[in-house]
Amino acid sequence: MTSPAGPGSDIADPGLAAVGQPRIEWAGHSMPVLGLIGRDLAAAQPFSDLAVAACLHLTPETACLVNLIRAGGGRVQLAASNPLSTQDDIAAALAALPGVSVSARAGVDRGGYYQHLHRALDCGPDLVLDDGGDLVNTLHEERPELLAGVRGGCEATASGAARLRRMAAAGTLAFPMVAADQSVVRRMYDNRYGTGQSVLDGIMRATNTLLAGQTVAVAGFGPAGSGIAERARGLGARVVVTETDPVRALDASLQGFTVAPMREAAAAADVLITATGSRDVIAAGHLALLRDGAILANAGHFDVEIDVRALAAAAIKITPQVRPHADEYLLADGRRLILLAEGRVVNLVAAEGNPAAVMDLSFAVQVLALARLAGREPGGEGALAPVPADIDTAVARLALAARGVDLDELTAAQQEYLDSWREGS
Numbered sequence: 162m163t164s165p166a167g168p169g170s171d172i173a174d175p176g177l178a179a180v181g182q183p184r185i186e187w188a189g190h191s192m193p194v195l196g197l198i199g200r201d202l203a204a205a206q207p208f209s210d211l212a213v214a215a216c217l218h219l220t221p222e223t224a225c226l227v228n229l230i231r232a233g234g235g236r237v238q239l240a241a242s243n244p245l246s247t248q249d250d251i252a253a254a255l256a257a258l259p260g261v262s263v264s265a266r267a268g269v270d271r272g273g274y275y276q277h278l279h280r281a282l283d284c285g286p287d288l289v290l291d292d293g294g295d296l297v298n299t300l301h302e303e304r305p306e307l308l309a310g311v312r313g314g315c316e317a318t319a320s321g322a323a324r325l326r327r328m329a330a331a332g333t334l335a336f337p338m339v340a341a342d343q344s345v346v347r348r349m350y351d352n353r354y355g356t357g358q359s360v361l362d363g364i365m366r367a368t369n370t371l372l373a374g375q376t377v378a379v380a381g382f383g384p385a386g387s388g389i390a391e392r393a394r395g396l397g398a399r400v401v402v403t404e405t406d407p408v409r410a411l412d413a414s415l416q417g418f419t420v421a422p423m424r425e426a427a428a429a430a431d432v433l434i435t436a437t438g439s440r441d442v443i444a445a446g447h448l449a450l451l452r453d454g455a456i457l458a459n460a461g462h463f464d465v466e467i468d469v470r471a472l473a474a475a476a477i478k479i480t481p482q483v484r485p486h487a488d489e490y491l492l493a494d495g496r497r498l499i500l501l502a503e504g505r506v507v508n509l510v511a512a513e514g515n516p517a518a519v520m521d522l523s524f525a526v527q528v529l530a531l532a533r534l535a536g537r538e539p540g541g542e543g544a545l546a547p548v549p550a551d552i553d554t555a556v557a558r559l560a561l562a563a564r565g566v567d568l569d570e571l572t573a574a575q576q577e578y579l580d581s582w583r584e585g586s
């Protein structure tokens with residue numbers, strides 16, 4: 162039987178809980194590390210009596226994270242971190258749980274999106290979990306009366322961490338935040354494998370295009386962009402990388418990718434994917450260069466990488482949803498350009514985000530960082546810190562244990578040698 166949504170929830174349809182519940186269980190089967198951590202959290206109760214305000218993508222994997230915080234004694238007040246990524250059945254299943262309230266509906270407008278962030282903050286958070294920085298930003302800008310009660314929080318993405326870094330530098334960050342994108346485990350697995358696969362999954366679901374033999378332009382060769390480029394090459398595409406950072410451009414070049422400026426890549430590409438964290442990467446000036454039928458997709462957190470306004474201004478006709486999550490822009494010269502997911506994060510809008518096995522590790526890092534912050538007093542220094550190295554090591558060990566993989570241990574002599582600076586040739 163479906164329980165009604167919690168009193169503080171604002172969701173599309175509480176009746177969808179029965180659809181979401183088995184999807185959460187399915188994801189849980191691929192999240193063994195969270196299972197192992199859950200046992201420890203249930204015993205230690207680090208979140209006992211604490212309220213967590215969270216702004217995350219409403220996916221089955223996020224639901225498993227929320228269950229972990231509940232197991233550790235916490236209450237969670239959740240909002241979506243993107244207006245289009247919310248899975249309404251998952252929102253409904255979560256809203257039916259005790260200790261959880263959800264404010265999230267797929268397709269909500271900008272006003273509704275921020276209203277939902279405020280509802281999440283209404284819990285008077287002890288801790289915050291953010292994905293993109295909108296929750297922490299709203300907390301500082303619009304709910305300053307709540308700042309003194311916050312012990313700390315964790316930010317999932319590089320885009321959000323970049324905002325926090327600027328806040329910390331300006332002296333406006335009021336409590337410690339941990340940047341999960343700095344976690345070695347997260348960088349290796351989430352961006353490279355997770356984003357690499359799920360972005361192409363989103364493009365293929367939305368278009369049913371064959372990538373083999375096509376030219377795919379990937380803007381940005383950071384952890385996400387390099388994963389996308391690698392996977393696109395694995396599917397048989399010719400990959401062109403665009404970069405502004407010489408070190409990353411060199412890395413791409415040495416890995417055998419063609420590196421070119423966007424004006425060249427735009428003219429050559431069948432599919433263009435932005436993954437830079439910056440704005441106007443595909444800008445008005447590039448539109449004249451694009452090939453007929455070019456597919457445009459953004460993998461970055463914010464919808465500023467493709468200049469959608471310029472695209473709309475250049476179009477003589479826009480046909481929304483020629484396929485789910487694909488809009489067609491017809492230009493005066495007869496070319497058709499296909500924009501996916503309205504320029505929003507394509508892997509979470511047109512597909513299901515990163516697979517559960519990947520989010521297992523990312524969320525393990527985040528929940529352990531959050532548990533550590535739960536043990537401190539509110540307030541203090543408003544700094545942005547990397548994930549403590551021992552958390553990365555612990556998560557890697559748990560992931561190996563869950564896979565039944567053994568590793569060697571250093572002998573005492575090896576440890577002594579590695580700790581010493583006296584021994585040379």
Ligand code: ADE
Pocket residue numbers: 217218219220221222223509513514515516517520
């Ligand atoms: N970010 C990327 N993939 C995700 C997922 N599956 N769930 C939540 N957040 C994500």
